[in-house]
Amino acid sequence: MVTLANQDIIVVILFFGVILGVGFYAGKRDKNSSEDYILSGRKLGLFLFVLTNVATWYGGILGVGEFTYRYGIFSWVTQGLPYYLFAILFALFFAEKIRGASLFTIPEKILERFGKKPALFAGILIFILVSPAPYLLMIGNLISLIFNTNLAVSLLIGLLLSSIYLFKGGYSADIFTDAVEFFVMFAGFIVIVATAYFTLGGVDYLTENLPVTHLDPTGGESPFYMLVWFLIALWTFADPGFHQRCYAAKSGKVAKWGLIISVLFWALFDFLTTTTGLYSRASNPEMANPVLSFPLLAEKILGPGLKGLFYAALFATIMSTLNSFLFLSGVTFGRDIIKNNANQNNDALSNRYVKIGIVVAALISLLISMYFTSVIEIWYVFGSICIPGLIFPIFGSYFPAFAIKKKYVIHQMVIAVLLGIIWYFIREMLPQETWIYNVEPMIIGLLGGGSFYIWGKENRPNKLRRIKN
Numbered sequence: 348m349v350t351l352a353n354q355d356i357i358v359v360i361l362f363f364g365v366i367l368g369v370g371f372y373a374g375k376r377d378k379n380s381s382e383d384y385i386l387s388g389r390k391l392g393l394f395l396f397v398l399t400n401v402a403t404w405y406g407g408i409l410g411v412g413e414f415t416y417r418y419g420i421f422s423w424v425t426q427g428l429p430y431y432l433f434a435i436l437f438a439l440f441f442a443e444k445i446r447g448a449s450l451f452t453i454p455e456k457i458l459e460r461f462g463k464k465p466a467l468f469a470g471i472l473i474f475i476l477v478s479p480a481p482y483l484l485m486i487g488n489l490i491s492l493i494f495n496t497n498l499a500v501s502l503l504i505g506l507l508l509s510s511i512y513l514f515k516g517g518y519s520a521d522i523f524t525d526a527v528e529f530f531v532m533f534a535g536f537i538v539i540v541a542t543a544y545f546t547l548g549g550v551d552y553l554t555e556n557l558p559v560t561h562l563d564p565t566g567g568e569s570p571f572y573m574l575v576w577f578l579i580a581l582w583t584f585a586d587p588g589f590h591q592r593c594y595a596a597k598s599g600k601v602a603k604w605g606l607i608i609s610v611l612f613w614a615l616f617d618f619l620t621t622t623t624g625l626y627s628r629a630s631n632p633e634m635a636n637p638v639l640s641f642p643l644l645a646e647k648i649l650g651p652g653l654k655g656l657f658y659a660a661l662f663a664t665i666m667s668t669l670n671s672f673l674f675l676s677g678v679t680f681g682r683d684i685i686k687n688n689a690n691q692n693n694d695a696l697s698n699r700y701v702k703i704g705i706v707v708a709a710l711i712s713l714l715i716s717m718y719f720t721s722v723i724e725i726w727y728v729f730g731s732i733c734i735p736g737l738i739f740p741i742f743g744s745y746f747p748a749f750a751i752k753k754k755y756v757i758h759q760m761v762i763a764v765l766l767g768i769i770w771y772f773i774r775e776m777l778p779q780e781t782w783i784y785n786v787e788p789m790i791i792g793l794l795g796g797g798s799f800y801i802w803g804k805e806n807r808p809n810k811l812r813r814i815k816n
Contacts, residue, residue, distance in 0.1 A: 352652070426576070
């Protein structure tokens with residue numbers, strides 16, 4: 348339980364009011380076409396592209412706090428560095444191709460290239476992968492911590508604050524609320540890092556009060572464990588949010604440079620969040636629930652008013668991703684699962700499916716949030732199982748040289764996912780001290796899917812030329 352002064356409560360409530368106001372204002376114009384409702388008319392400029400891209404990427408802020416508290420700068424090595432690399436590669440090799448395709452979703456591209464069954468399966472995997480559950484769990488915990496409410500009630504409040512304006516405003520509401528949240532999240536973390544530095548001390552304080560492993564880039568973990576987090580960063584290529592923003596950009600150049608500029612802001616924000624996590628561990632080494640490491644550090648060092656700003660920053664960071672993932676889940680469910688089966692081309696009906704999808708995603712997320720207790724566990728399990736089934740078809744959709752025969756694609760996707768699931772359960776029965784226990788499910792999924800991919804690869808030059816033309 349934390350205590351907020353009146354000034355803090357006013358700041359947090361003001362933040363919620365601004366977000367709701369901006370969200371509803373962005374949706375005041377009727378958006379009848381799917382292009383308007385789902386992609387904001389494909390008019391997203393560089394400035395807003397960067398703001399929404401950066402804000403959306405950091406929804407797992409309490410998970411970052413938990414990870415940094417437990418493992419130190421290993422958090423940055425696994426949650427920051429590989430994503431910079433893959434985001435730049437995505438910008439250089441995918442962004443302009445995606446914008447040029449002028450589609451709506453990843454499964455639509457897979458449908459265009461490989462057919463209906465792979466597209467439907469991709470839609471199901473993406474619906475699982477972009478589950479808002481981790482972010483709902485975080486915002487529920489935060490609301491419960493601040494206002495001492497029941498977790499179930501807190502989860503419902505978090506859902507309403509993050510989604511109610513999406514039904515009318517669609518993607519435009521998502522973009523403009525993200526833009527506000529970008530500035531709030533940076534302001535809050537700059538304040539807490541500066542306060543910690545002047546209140547607790549600088550580098551010497553951290554060195555003296557942190558375990559040695561917290562300043563070790565490997566965090567004392569096994570190479571296999573590090574490898575799987577690098578492989579999970581392949582999520583960048585399968586991230587529906589990246590694809591959505593590229594589809595919505597004014598041009599391919601906006602998409603490309605928007606991603607590259609975003610990396611610079613990610614690096615700055617990673618510095619702020621990692622430093623905050625290190626200060627939290629150094630100042631409170633016996634914390635019972637590391638998911639709350641950021642809020643409890645704020646409780647310890649921030650005064651009235653500043654504490655409210657920091658809590659607003661936490662809410663901003665989580666809500667910017669929660670609302671985006673709710674909307675992405677709705678789009679995936681509406682266009683890639685329902686519409687894929689119904690073959691409907693009516694925009695009004697398609698938009699209605701998306702709204703139904705938002706509700707379905709919200710309900711499923713509520714159930715998942717009540718089952719899992721660790722944000723990291725949700726990321727880890729969902730990412731390990733789903734990503735191997737998506738990586739190869741996505742590459743094959745945009746680069747014919749990486750494609751396999753259409754009749755093999757669905758088999759490759761299913762094999763990659765099933766092997767990961769099977770190994771996940773088998774691994775739990777193995778002794779933890781054995782080397783084979785350290786072989787992660789994602790590695791098995793990628794190896795199995797990759798082996799099938801090699802076997803089924805299209806390698807006839809005349810056919811590749813025909814595809815390219």
